[in-house]
Amino acid sequence: MAQALLITIKKLLMTLQINSLEDYQKAYQSSVENPSEFWDNIAENFLWRKKWTQTLAYDWSVPETKWFLEGKLNITENCLDRHLASKGDQTAIIWEPNDPNDAAQHITYRQLHSKVCAFANVLKNNKVVKGDRVCIYMPMVAELSVAVLACARIGAIHSVVFAGFSSRALAARINDAECKVLLTADGGFRGDKVTPLKDIADEALKTCPSIKKSIVFQRTKQTIAWTSDRDLWWHEELTKVDDSCPAEVMDSEDILFILYTSGSTGKPKGMVHTCGGYMLYAAYSFLNVFQYKPNDIYWCTADIGWITGHSYIVYGPLATGATTVMFEGVPSYPDYGRFWEVCEKHKVTQFYTAPTAIRALAKHPLSFVTDHDLSSLRILGTVGEPINEEAWHWYDDNIGKNKCPIVDTWWQTETGGMMISSLAGVTQDKPTFATLPLPGIQPVLLDADGAEITDIKAEGILAIKQPWPSLARTIYGDNERYKNVYFSAYPNYYFPGDGALRDALGNYRITGRVDDVVIVSGHNLGTAPIENAINEHDNIVESAVVGFPHDIKGNALYAYVITYDGVIQTDELITEIRNLVAKTIGAIAKPDKVQFVKGLPKTRSGKIMRRILRKIASGNAGDLGDTSTLLNPEIIDDLQKGFDKN
Numbered sequence: 001m002a003q004a005l006l007i008t009i010k011k012l013l014m015t016l017q018i019n020s021l022e023d024y025q026k027a028y029q030s031s032v033e034n035p036s037e038f039w040d041n042i043a044e045n046f047l048w049r050k051k052w053t054q055t056l057a058y059d060w061s062v063p064e065t066k067w068f069l070e071g072k073l074n075i076t077e078n079c080l081d082r083h084l085a086s087k088g089d090q091t092a093i094i095w096e097p098n099d100p101n102d103a104a105q106h107i108t109y110r111q112l113h114s115k116v117c118a119f120a121n122v123l124k125n126n127k128v129v130k131g132d133r134v135c136i137y138m139p140m141v142a143e144l145s146v147a148v149l150a151c152a153r154i155g156a157i158h159s160v161v162f163a164g165f166s167s168r169a170l171a172a173r174i175n176d177a178e179c180k181v182l183l184t185a186d187g188g189f190r191g192d193k194v195t196p197l198k199d200i201a202d203e204a205l206k207t208c209p210s211i212k213k214s215i216v217f218q219r220t221k222q223t224i225a226w227t228s229d230r231d232l233w234w235h236e237e238l239t240k241v242d243d244s245c246p247a248e249v250m251d252s253e254d255i256l257f258i259l260y261t262s263g264s265t266g267k268p269k270g271m272v273h274t275c276g277g278y279m280l281y282a283a284y285s286f287l288n289v290f291q292y293k294p295n296d297i298y299w300c301t302a303d304i305g306w307i308t309g310h311s312y313i314v315y316g317p318l319a320t321g322a323t324t325v326m327f328e329g330v331p332s333y334p335d336y337g338r339f340w341e342v343c344e345k346h347k348v349t350q351f352y353t354a355p356t357a358i359r360a361l362a363k364h365p366l367s368f369v370t371d372h373d374l375s376s377l378r379i380l381g382t383v384g385e386p387i388n389e390e391a392w393h394w395y396d397d398n399i400g401k402n403k404c405p406i407v408d409t410w411w412q413t414e415t416g417g418m419m420i421s422s423l424a425g426v427t428q429d430k431p432t433f434a435t436l437p438l439p440g441i442q443p444v445l446l447d448a449d450g451a452e453i454t455d456i457k458a459e460g461i462l463a464i465k466q467p468w469p470s471l472a473r474t475i476y477g478d479n480e481r482y483k484n485v486y487f488s489a490y491p492n493y494y495f496p497g498d499g500a501l502r503d504a505l506g507n508y509r510i511t512g513r514v515d516d517v518v519i520v521s522g523h524n525l526g527t528a529p530i531e532n533a534i535n536e537h538d539n540i541v542e543s544a545v546v547g548f549p550h551d552i553k554g555n556a557l558y559a560y561v562i563t564y565d566g567v568i569q570t571d572e573l574i575t576e577i578r579n580l581v582a583k584t585i586g587a588i589a590k591p592d593k594v595q596f597v598k599g600l601p602k603t604r605s606g607k608i609m610r611r612i613l614r615k616i617a618s619g620n621a622g623d624l625g626d627t628s629t630l631l632n633p634e635i636i637d638d639l640q641k642g643f644d645k646n
């Protein structure tokens with residue numbers, strides 16, 4: 001243990017970072033030819049309590065995947081303890097508040113270690129033990145990172161729920177994982193809005209019998225209700241503990257966290273990530289894609305409620321001893337220059353955001369950018385959805401001043417880490433292309449019959465051929481669904497649900513989802529849960545929701561809705577429908593457009609032909625393709641007329 005602690009960040013950088021195209025090619029080749037040796041060499045750069053006995057075991061017909069079998073570790077010793085000797089006084093987290101007039105916090109590795117240990121003791125005092133599930137529903141305060149790490153410290157499984165979700169969505173996630181404790185806040189600041197998180201949580205907890213305690217962080221100081229045998233103030237609990245907390249020894253395959261993502265059926269999927277493989281891949285991919293160097297200041301603008309925040313605000317950067325910025329606010333507050341003001345203020349070197357944010361900011365006068373000194377920036381990144389050419393060039397010209405490589409990182413909640421991306425300045429970027437797979441990742445393109453397309457230049461269904469360490473191991477409580485969604489359509493491949501094309505040099509460009517998931521402003525939304533929410537309205541018989549192209553959001557949602565006979569189809573009803581979706585799922589899932597229709601285009605087997613609905617919603621009804629298998633072709637005219645009026 002003591003010897004392992006001597007591995008400093010410098011060594012980690014030297015051994016894990018790929019610095020040239022030639023190194024990338026070598027690493028890639030060895031990862032394919034000899035995966036066990038390749039991953040063993042990487043794993044040896046981390047702190048293990050006991051070395052693994054086998055690198056990998058998998059059977060995708062079960063499906064089951066295991067990495068670093070019998071290895072023992074705690075991820076927080078890798079993210080915190082081992083940095084204390086060499087960089088205890090270095091800033092681990094720079095927390096930038098919503099209001100630029102408030103002070104930023106600079107939390108060193110030593111301070112973060114102390115905060116995490118103290119809060120881990122709070123959890124223990126409240127009877128949280130290894131394996132218990134803890135739901136975290138918090139704004140982007142530094143304590144959110146502390147909470148996540150404190151769970152990991154004692155082996156509790158965290159399930160972070162994005163603080164924009166509604167009480168029903170929160171309750172569904174708490175109940176699915178049977179969480180024992182909820183960590184929340186009185187409220188959260190986002191721009192000029194205050195989200196009443198405690199009120200929303202209280203509403204959720206009316207239907208969550210598994211929750212024994214709710215620990216409330218005080219952020220907004222607003223008036224809140226209090227349930228005295230359940231609710232506890234975060235700051236009061238901290239007065240009862242010290243900051244010494246040994247790390248729980250975890251098996252490599254023990255669960256680290258659950259994170260819910262939308263699926264194409266109603267229930268969200270609790271993706272399960274485990275300790276060893278996830279840690280390794282988050283750190284390795286972070287170091288290589290962002291080419292992090294000592295003293296860099298790295299900023300990912302995501303929320304920790306999404307996988308991007310888990311892997312690339314918290315775990316990846318901290319496991320490599322980086323300085324990571326956490327931002328509480330929004331890009332438009334107090335004005336559209338906020339991102340650039342923060343970059344200037346903290347001298348950010350790597351900046352990672354979503355295409356939707358870039359498109360939104362590009363609509364405003366360039367002076368919001370040029371008012372700020374962006375000369376510290378070295379590397380830019382995007383994530384969450386395909387980036388269009390125009391947005392890519394705006395980012396390159398105005399933010400990177402044509403000097404910063406742009407990494408377009410394709411990955412998913414399920415993959416745990418970045419899968420296809422350039423390595424900044426090491427491999428070539430290409431506008432609108434995620435480009436090449438990271439070492440260890442073997443993408444293929446499949447045709448409609450599931451056969452691998454061997455031509456290099458091709459378009460098809462994206463699939464991954466071999467397991468990688470941070471693949472989600474299952475859906476919490478539902479391995480059958482995991483098998484059906486990811487491993488059944490194309491046996492022996494992992495099927496991510498995206499289409500892609502490949503250029504003659506092997507660069508991949510993601511063309512979008514091939515299932516009923518729509519990416520709205522970088523958020524992955526299943527259409528089925530939205531339809532279920534709409535159908536709950538007393539006046540609605542049936543609905544179908546599809547995506548359509550949107551200038552800023554990438555895609556927006558279009559709902560076709562059938563009402564009961566005699567219902568008057570008013571604008572008020574449309575508002576009610578949109579509000580019902582916001583209440584059931586969250587404001588992010590509200591349809592932009594709602595059209596009342598007499599019927600939906602269906603096949604003889606009763607399946608809605610969504611292809612037709614998508615075409616009409618995107619204004620392309622001239623090209624509806626084959627409609628001969630429709631049971632009710634006459635409906636198309638009605639759909640089109642309604643669209644023209646909408």
Ligand code: PRX
Binds near residue numbers: 410414434
């Ligand atoms: O469709 C792909 C899209 O986002 C989906 C994954 O969503 P989620 O699990 O919420 O994770 C988002 C953050 C990693 C993918 O199946 N997607 C993600 N990154 C890209 C992308 N589409 C195109 N280009 C990307 N860089």
